Amino acid sequence: MRKLKEFVIEKLILICGLASIFFVALIFLFLLKEGLAVFKTVSPFNFLFGKSWYPISEPPQLGILPLILGSLLVTLGAAIISIPIGVGCAVYIAEIAPPRTKEALKAGIELLAAIPSVVLGFIGMVTLVPLVRSIFHLPTGLTALSGSIMLAFMAMPTIVSIAEDALYSVPKTYKEGALALGATHWQAIWRVMLPAASSGVLAAIMLGIGRVIGETMAVMMITGNAAVIPNSILAPVRTLTATIAAEMGEAVVGSEHYFALFAVGIVLFVISFAINVTADLFLHKRQ
Amino acid sequence: MVKFEIHDLNIWFGSAHAIKQVNMEVQSNEILSVIGPSNSGKTTFLRALNRLNELNVNYKITGAVELEREDVRGIEIEELRRKVGMVFALPLPLPLSIFDNVAYGIRIHGEKGKEKIEEKVEETLKQAYLWEEVKDRLSESAFKLSGGQQQRLCIARTLAVGPEVILFDEPCSGLDPISTAKVEDAMVKLKEKFTIVLVTNNVKQAARVGDKTAFFLSGELVELNKTDRIFTAPKDKRTDGYIRGKFG
Numbered sequence: 001m002r003k004l005k006e007f008v009i010e011k012l013i014l015i016c017g018l019a020s021i022f023f024v025a026l027i028f029l030f031l032l033k034e035g036l037a038v039f040k041t042v043s044p045f046n047f048l049f050g051k052s053w054y055p056i057s058e059p060p061q062l063g064i065l066p067l068i069l070g071s072l073l074v075t076l077g078a079a080i081i082s083i084p085i086g087v088g089c090a091v092y093i094a095e096i097a098p099p100r101t102k103e104a105l106k107a108g109i110e111l112l113a114a115i116p117s118v119v120l121g122f123i124g125m126v127t128l129v130p131l132v133r134s135i136f137h138l139p140t141g142l143t144a145l146s147g148s149i150m151l152a153f154m155a156m157p158t159i160v161s162i163a164e165d166a167l168y169s170v171p172k173t174y175k176e177g178a179l180a181l182g183a184t185h186w187q188a189i190w191r192v193m194l195p196a197a198s199s200g201v202l203a204a205i206m207l208g209i210g211r212v213i214g215e216t217m218a219v220m221m222i223t224g225n226a227a228v229i230p231n232s233i234l235a236p237v238r239t240l241t242a243t244i245a246a247e248m249g250e251a252v253v254g255s256e257h258y259f260a261l262f263a264v265g266i267v268l269f270v271i272s273f274a275i276n277v278t279a280d281l282f283l284h285k286r287q
Numbered sequence: 288m289v290k291f292e293i294h295d296l297n298i299w300f301g302s303a304h305a306i307k308q309v310n311m312e313v314q315s316n317e318i319l320s321v322i323g324p325s326n327s328g329k330t331t332f333l334r335a336l337n338r339l340n341e342l343n344v345n346y347k348i349t350g351a352v353e354l355e356r357e358d359v360r361g362i363e364i365e366e367l368r369r370k371v372g373m374v375f376a377l378p379l380p381l382p383l384s385i386f387d388n389v390a391y392g393i394r395i396h397g398e399k400g401k402e403k404i405e406e407k408v409e410e411t412l413k414q415a416y417l418w419e420e421v422k423d424r425l426s427e428s429a430f431k432l433s434g435g436q437q438q439r440l441c442i443a444r445t446l447a448v449g450p451e452v453i454l455f456d457e458p459c460s461g462l463d464p465i466s467t468a469k470v471e472d473a474m475v476k477l478k479e480k481f482t483i484v485l486v487t488n489n490v491k492q493a494a495r496v497g498d499k500t501a502f503f504l505s506g507e508l509v510e511l512n513k514t515d516r517i518f519t520a521p522k523d524k525r526t527d528g529y530i531r532g533k534f535g
Contacts, residue, residue: 177379177441180339181392181448182369191391196382 031269035262038062042256047263053227053238055247055257062260064267066229070144070237071213071271073230074223077148078155078212083205085152086159090204093160094167095189106161113157121218124150129222136234142224144237150218155208162207166200167193199282206279214272216241240268290315290452290482291336295350298331300343305331307506308350315451318474318483320497320514322490324529328506329486333454336484337371338364354452369396372450376457378437380429385421388429388440392448407447415443416473435466442473452482460488471496490530494518502526 038047042062050063093105128149133141170193178188194201216239224236225246244261251258291313298306306328313319321329334340335352338359352359359367380388389408398404408425412418417439421432429440438458445453455474459467474483474496487493493500494514501511502523510517510526521527 173375173377173379174381176339176342177375177381178391178395179342180337180368180373180375181395181444182365182367183392183395184365187395191395192381 028269031262031265034259035264035266038256038259038263042260047260048267051229053243055251055260060256060260062256064240064243064260064264066227067238067240067243067264068267069229070223070227071239071241073144073233073237074147074151074219074239075209075213077144077233078151079205079209081148081152082155082159082208082212086156086204086208087163087201089156089160090163090167090201091189091194094164095185095193106164109157109160112153113161117154117215117217118221120150120153121221124218124222132234138234140224140236142222142236143234144223144230145233147219147223147237147239148233150222151212151215154215154218155212158211159204159208162204163197163201166197166204169200170196199285203279203282206275206282210272210275210279213275214241214268216245220245240264244268288315289313290355292353292356293335293350294353296332296335296352297349298328298335298340299345299347300331301345305506306335309508311501311508311511313452313482313484314499315482316478316480317498318478318485318496320493320500321484321486321503322488322493322500322529323503323509325488326505327503329503330456331506332503333373333456333484333486336452336454337368337373339368339373365396369448370450371452371454372445372448373454373456374438374441374445374458376460378434378441378461380432380437380440383429384426385429385432385440386425389444389447392444396448408443411443411446412440414446414473414477415439416469417443433466435462435469438462438466438470439473442470442477446477450481452484453477455483455485455487457486457488459492467492490532502529504529 041060042050047062047064048068049065050061051065052061052063053066054061089105089109093102097105124146128146129141131141132138132143132146132149174192174196175188178192179185183191219239220242223239223242225238225242226236227238227243228235230237244264247257248261251261289312293309293311293313296306296309297304309332321332323329331340335348336354336359340346340348341364354362354367354371362370381391383391386408389411390404393404393407398407409418409422412421417436420436421440424431429437432440438461442453442458459470462470471492474485477483478498485493485497497514499511500514500517502509502517502521502525504525510521510523512522517526518530521530
């Protein structure tokens with residue numbers, strides 16, 4: 001009887017374990033099946049590098065280059081803003097802040113991570129967007145820059161907490177060794193602590209970027225959603241994610257537009273997957 | 288010449304009284320061995336000399352440590368640690384190449400000239416008896432060296448910033464006898480130029496290399512004398528007991 005119970009429990013746990021892989025595989029297969037259908041009407045090259053996205057014109061033009069560039073531009077901007085601030089914040093928390101400040105900052109970062117993205121997007125829409133418009137004298141503040149700034153806030157918690165963790169796990173002896181040579185605190189951080197934690201810090205950055213590129217709601221609200229190739233960071237853009245979210249509801253099931261959106265999903269999946277794998281490689285190098 | 292003078296030194300970590308009313312002198316150009324069981328305050332004493340204890344929170348000190356008649360708390364801390372170098376118990380290469388490990392200290396003290404740095408790296412690696420073993424692989428990671436080589440690398444690194452005193456904190460505790468012998472050779476050679484304070488758990492090592500030996504017990508300095516006196520005719524019963532291996 002006990003043996004039977006043991007057997008049943010073990011198998012149940014096994015099923016739980018396999019379930020996650022099973023579902024991922026299912027999702028991926030479904031994505032592939034629906035997405036690849038678009039290539040009956042448009043070649044992969046024209047799909048990826050086509051310059052116009054007019055999915056409901058006749059015949060539809062399904063080039064996602066503007067969307068890819070929109071995503072990349074917003075992500076790049078967010079990375080430029082969030083990486084220095086995030087890593088700086090991590091260094092401050094891990095190395096410099098007195099214990100109480102440290103606790104307060106960590107709590108603040110966690111809180112930042114807990115804000116739903118739609119709320120961030122909403123706040124950005126009513127505060128940041130008018131600000132960007134008036135500073136740069138633009139016809140509209142719904143630009144890639146606004147999106148980058150907002151997304152930087154979303155990437156920061158990931159970057160800070162993982163980078164801080166990496167810095168914290170650098171053996172204390174490294175720091176002592178550097179200080180004992182007469183290094184100043186900053187010299188010890190810059191030349192010893194950060195290099196020693198570099199793989200963890202890089203992983204933190206990659207995961208932060210992964211978060212940004214997959215983000216949908218906030219960017220849809222504040223980047224202006226114009227599916228044209230952006231000529232500057234002050235132009236409105238439309239990202240891959242926002243395209244799917246905005247158009248899936250109105251695409252006719254089984255139409256070319258519908259398949260194209262799934263194909264956009266595949267592109268997004270490939271990008272996120274590549275970023276996560278890179279981050280994973282960095283993390284494992286550390287161990 | 289007197290290098291360090293220690294007056295009425297007391298150190299606490301929180302409520303733990305780690306060093307109790309220690310008065311002593313350290314002469315230049317000799318090796319002072321500091322022996323004693325664990326928790327006797329040896330390492331704390333050593334770290335008081337380069338103010339490394341200050342990294343601990345809840346640290347409190349009374350009395351004075353003077354380097355050439357100047358209170359160490361009056362010396363700028365980076366300058367003090369340049370003058371008073373330290374080699375740690377576990378070999379502690381920085382996550383850099385062999386060359387950069389030695390060059391690191393030179394660079395942080397503002398030297399930029401490439402040739403000068405290269406010269407200094409070679410010179411100090413020779414002083415640490417390591418040059419011959421690493422001269423063809425200077426750009427490899429320091430972690431690829433053996434434990435004994437890493438420890439000599441750390442000595443070279445310490446020498447490179449131009450210290451006057453070198454503190455050794457149980458430098459051979461993780462090394463095999465042959466590597467230990469090499470590190471000891473280096474120490475004996477180094478005392479011609481430097482003042483050396485050696486904290487060691489190995490009583491025999493103190494007897495081999497120390498000119499003077501200090502015996503610490505529970506934070507007190509029990510006895511300080513010429514090494515051969517300590518090992519042949521200790522004045523204090525506790526010293527006698529410890530070096531005969533009766534406790535500790």
